[in-house]
Amino acid sequence: MFRAVTTVDAALRALDELGPGAQVIAGGTDVMIQRMTGSLSKSEPLVHIGRISEMRGVSLGSESITIGALSTHRDIRTDPILAAHLPSFVQASSTVGGWQTQEVGTIGGNVCNASPAADLGAPLLMAQATLVLVSSGGERRLQAADFFLGRRQTALEFGELLTAIEVPIPAPGSWETYIKIGRRSAMEVAIVGLAARFVVDGAVSAARLAFCSVAPRPMRVPDAEVSLVGTMLEDEAIAAAGRLCASAVSPIDDQRATASYRTSVVPRLVRQAAEACRSELV
Amino acid sequence: MQLEFTLNGMVRRLDVEPDETLLDVVRERLGLTGTKEGCDEGECGACTVLIDDRPVDSCIYPALAVEGLAVRTVEALSAPDGALSHLQRAFVDRAAVQCGFCTPGLLMTLTALLESNQNPSSSEVDDAIAGNICRCTGYSAIREAVRRAVEEVSA
Numbered sequence: 001m002f003r004a005v006t007t008v009d010a011a012l013r014a015l016d017e018l019g020p021g022a023q024v025i026a027g028g029t030d031v032m033i034q035r036m037t038g039s040l041s042k043s044e045p046l047v048h049i050g051r052i053s054e055m056r057g058v059s060l061g062s063e064s065i066t067i068g069a070l071s072t073h074r075d076i077r078t079d080p081i082l083a084a085h086l087p088s089f090v091q092a093s094s095t096v097g098g099w100q101t102q103e104v105g106t107i108g109g110n111v112c113n114a115s116p117a118a119d120l121g122a123p124l125l126m127a128q129a130t131l132v133l134v135s136s137g138g139e140r141r142l143q144a145a146d147f148f149l150g151r152r153q154t155a156l157e158f159g160e161l162l163t164a165i166e167v168p169i170p171a172p173g174s175w176e177t178y179i180k181i182g183r184r185s186a187m188e189v190a191i192v193g194l195a196a197r198f199v200v201d202g203a204v205s206a207a208r209l210a211f212c213s214v215a216p217r218p219m220r221v222p223d224a225e226v227s228l229v230g231t232m233l234e235d236e237a238i239a240a241a242g243r244l245c246a247s248a249v250s251p252i253d254d255q256r257a258t259a260s261y262r263t264s265v266v267p268r269l270v271r272q273a274a275e276a277c278r279s280e281l282v
Numbered sequence: 283m284q285l286e287f288t289l290n291g292m293v294r295r296l297d298v299e300p301d302e303t304l305l306d307v308v309r310e311r312l313g314l315t316g317t318k319e320g321c322d323e324g325e326c327g328a329c330t331v332l333i334d335d336r337p338v339d340s341c342i343y344p345a346l347a348v349e350g351l352a353v354r355t356v357e358a359l360s361a362p363d364g365a366l367s368h369l370q371r372a373f374v375d376r377a378a379v380q381c382g383f384c385t386p387g388l389l390m391t392l393t394a395l396l397e398s399n400q401n402p403s404s405s406e407v408d409d410a411i412a413g414n415i416c417r418c419t420g421y422s423a424i425r426e427a428v429r430r431a432v433e434e435v436s437a
């Protein structure tokens with residue numbers, strides 16, 4: 001069964017009616033492949049939410065930016081509000097697959113699928129985003145840190161939809177980036193990805209470092225973040241933060257890279273991000 | 283389930299299964315075999331078609347999601363009298379085709395690019411076709427063909 005809905009209410013009704021087996025499909029770039037390869041059952045009904053227009057688009061509030069869960073990577077990549085305030089989101093979506101993937105794949109699908117390598121997981125965690133989850137019973141809001149539970153596991157419950165992602169507007173003096181290492185520069189799943197933000201006011205007053213593809217879920221490294229506060233991103237400070245990150249991650253070997261390669265890349269990404277920030281701000 | 287959409291300007295109505303892909307519908311049910319099945323997992327771009335002018339991989343796109351939308355395939359690029367588009371002509375002239383399997387997908391992606399950006403930079407061209415894999419040409423003839431099509435349209 002393929003049930004196409006155009007409102008959040010209709011989607012929630014369909015999920016309640018069809019029960020826990022029902023599969024939500026947004027762009028389908030993960031779901032279609034999972035049904036073809038058998039990791040999802042083809043006998044379960046699909047609820048197609050791709051055309052719920054109230055769940056798509058980016059808006060700027062007084063304290064936060066709201067990104068509809070159905071915003072595609074292309075929407076994010078070309079959005080002027082995100083370009084001005086949250087460039088790491090723009091950079092992350094720009095690296096997802098190719099143009100064809102970006103036109104169809106959504107931020108909500110990327111986050112709910114919760115692959116350890118999902119590119120948007122790192123900026124969401126770094127930016128302390130809130131996920132808005134709605135069911136027929138009402139709405140709840142979760143911090144990104146509480147939403148990602150493990151490899152392909154999230155706090156999303158049956159009958160719930162992720163409708164939007166709310167991201168606090170960064171403090172003045174913030175600089176951020178998303179850097180991804182793959183086997184080649186396009187059409188690659190991340191071997192390691194880093195979303196980094198430095199708030200600079202003379203010296204660094206706050207830092208946030210969130211990685212993907214080095215643990216079952218996206219992770220921050222608080223020790224390393226704290227170690228950068230008060231520094232001017234000097235070479236030694238960057239190297240020390242890189243070492244703390246390398247000892248915090250727990251990557252695996254897979255077909256893309258070995259765990260030891262991933263660990264060795266981690267401090268280099270920290271250095272690349274910090275040096276880029278230093279050359280612009282410090 | 284019943285599906286109605288526009289394919290290359292013609293309204294089509296047919297019955298499809300929930301998991302059928304747009305590629306299956308275009309090739310197997312409607313007999314337009316210009317669109318190719320390459321990897322069948324959204325990686326290679328051989329199956330690229332335009333949905334409301336945007337390039338998508340039809341091999342992983344649920345057919346029922348095109349309800350009411352306009353799909354264009356490579357068959358729609360030439361004029362009714364068979365005259366090739368500028369881009370198709372340039373592919374022929376610059377020998378941007380070797381085995382030809384990736385060509386329909388590349389033409390669709392590049393048609394979408396040129397419709398939205400009449401004078402793309404070389405990095406915009408490369409970025410646009412990152413999801414279209416060609417194992418024969420090494421891409422240089424393809425890039426030249428795009429440049430030629432741009433020059434012809436602006437001439």
Ligand SMILES: Cc1cc2nc3c(=O)[nH]c(=O)nc-3n(C[C@H](O)[C@H](O)[C@H](O)COP(=O)(O)OP(=O)(O)OC[C@H]3O[C@@H](n4cnc5c(N)ncnc54)[C@H](O)[C@@H]3O)c2cc1C
Pocket residue numbers: 023024025026027028029030031032033069070095096097098101104105106107108109110111112113117118119120156160161162163187188189190323324325342
């Ligand atoms: C060729 C190719 C390349 C790719 N490259 C990358 C890459 O470089 N980086 C990367 O991170 N990913 C990549 N992906 C994976 C995928 O494209 C992205 O994760 C995409 O963002 C998924 O979005 P979607 O809308 O297609 O999700 P869908 O397939 O529709 O859904 C994915 C999952 O999320 C659930 N879901 C979706 N939306 C909601 C919602 N609003 N509420 C509740 N549940 C929801 C679905 O039930 C499903 O479990 C690639 C995929 C392909 C085919």
